[in-house]
Amino acid sequence: MTDAKNIDYFTEAGSVDAVNARMAKDADPRLREVMASLVRHLHDFAKDVNLTQEEWGTAIDFLTRTGQMCDGNRQEFILLSDVLGFSMLVDAINNRRPSGATENTVLGPFHVDGAPVRAMGDQISLDGKGESCLFEGRILDLNGNPVAGAKLDVWCDNADGYYDVQQPDIQPKWNNRGVFVTGADGTYAFRGIRPVSYPIPDDGPVGQMLAALGRHPNRPAHMHFIVSAEGYETVITHTFVADDTWLTSDAVFGVKSSLLTKMEPGNSGDTMWKSSFDFVLTASAGD
Numbered sequence: 001m002t003d004a005k006n007i008d009y010f011t012e013a014g015s016v017d018a019v020n021a022r023m024a025k026d027a028d029p030r031l032r033e034v035m036a037s038l039v040r041h042l043h044d045f046a047k048d049v050n051l052t053q054e055e056w057g058t059a060i061d062f063l064t065r066t067g068q069m070c071d072g073n074r075q076e077f078i079l080l081s082d083v084l085g086f087s088m089l090v091d092a093i094n095n096r097r098p099s100g101a102t103e104n105t106v107l108g109p110f111h112v113d114g115a116p117v118r119a120m121g122d123q124i125s126l127d128g129k130g131e132s133c134l135f136e137g138r139i140l141d142l143n144g145n146p147v148a149g150a151k152l153d154v155w156c157d158n159a160d161g162y163y164d165v166q167q168p169d170i171q172p173k174w175n176n177r178g179v180f181v182t183g184a185d186g187t188y189a190f191r192g193i194r195p196v197s198y199p200i201p202d203d204g205p206v207g208q209m210l211a212a213l214g215r216h217p218n219r220p221a222h223m224h225f226i227v228s229a230e231g232y233e234t235v236i237t238h239t240f241v242a243d244d245t246w247l248t249s250d251a252v253f254g255v256k257s258s259l260l261t262k263m264e265p266g267n268s269g270d271t272m273w274k275s276s277f278d279f280v281l282t283a284s285a286g287d
Contacts, residue, residue, distance in 0.1 A: 015043050062205050069204040073165070075109055079206045082106060082252035083215075097233070100142055101282045105237050105254040108224060110163040115153060115177040122180075123191045126172040130159030130193030133273040134266060135239075139186045139227060140280050146186025147281055150229040153179050154190065156222070161198030194263060194273045195221040197246050210251070217251050220244035225279070232281040239277045 010018045020036045045051075069076035081087045087106050095104040118124065125132075139150040155177040157163050164175040180188050202210060202217040210217055222238035240247060242260040264274045 016040050065205045076204050076206055085253045088253045097282050100280055102235050102279045103256050103258050107236050115179050116174055118178040121189050124176050124178040125193045126175045127158055131272045133194040133275055134191055134271045135275045136189040137277045139182050147229050148184045150182040152188055153226040155224045156195045157198055161196050195223050197221045197244055200251050218246045220246040220250055227279045231284055233284055
């Protein structure tokens with residue numbers, strides 16, 4: 001422990017105490033807790049690797065360019081969090097669920113509010129591309145009872161590996177998106193395409209970092225779901241195509257074994273594939 005008389009003066013050995021001592025006693029307690037830990041770990045990191053001034057300058061430049069890459073359509077800092085596994089860690093900490101409940105995974109940057117509500121069985125693929133697929137299953141509670149009135153907000157990339165918001169002048173609006181609401185039996189069904197794998201945006205500083213580390217930018221094929229119902233915790237998740245090449249090396253660490261779904265051959269002439277998955281919801285705290 002650093003001597004109290006040295007706390008006001010910055011030294012290498014007492015750097016953490018010197019910085020944390022400057023926080024006001026009446027600052028928000030949670031802010032004090034978070035910032036004190038951040039300073040401690042940040043200083044310990046620099047000491048652990050003997051960070052050079054050149055490396056520090058490189059890091060500042062990297063963070064500056066990351067910020068400059070952000071705009072209303074792209075969030076490079078979230079991408080950075082994703083590829084470092086940090087987004088998934090925060091998600092896991094905040095969405096601990098009992099055994100048997102459907103697990104969360106990252107939201108991703110391409111969700112759009114306000115997708116049209118469609119009738120069960122409707123088609124969400126509007127550009128005529130890709131291999132047709134029927135997505136079906138049930139929304140259940142932990143006891144296996146159907147959940148009526150559950151809302152499924154779904155979206156995925158097109159057959160070329162792009163979301164509609166990435167190609168607003170090419171893809172139809174709301175391509176591969178839709179909202180569905182379950183009836184009394186808790187079942188859902190909609191038609192789309194078999195999702196394809198795609199690379200995350202890698203033309204910025206995060207992509208350069210991945211290349212320097214010898215890491216690829218690819219995500220395995222998946223369908224996004226937000227499943228919500230009154231009285232239940234909202235599930236933000238994907239279902240992943242079980243035989244995809246990139247499952248064990250997802251660039252953003254989003255894959256969980258419980259979220260794999262096998263693509264079965266379709267049973268009708270206009271459906272090449274079928275993906276079946278049941279979502280199990282947990283009652284909200286206090287319910």
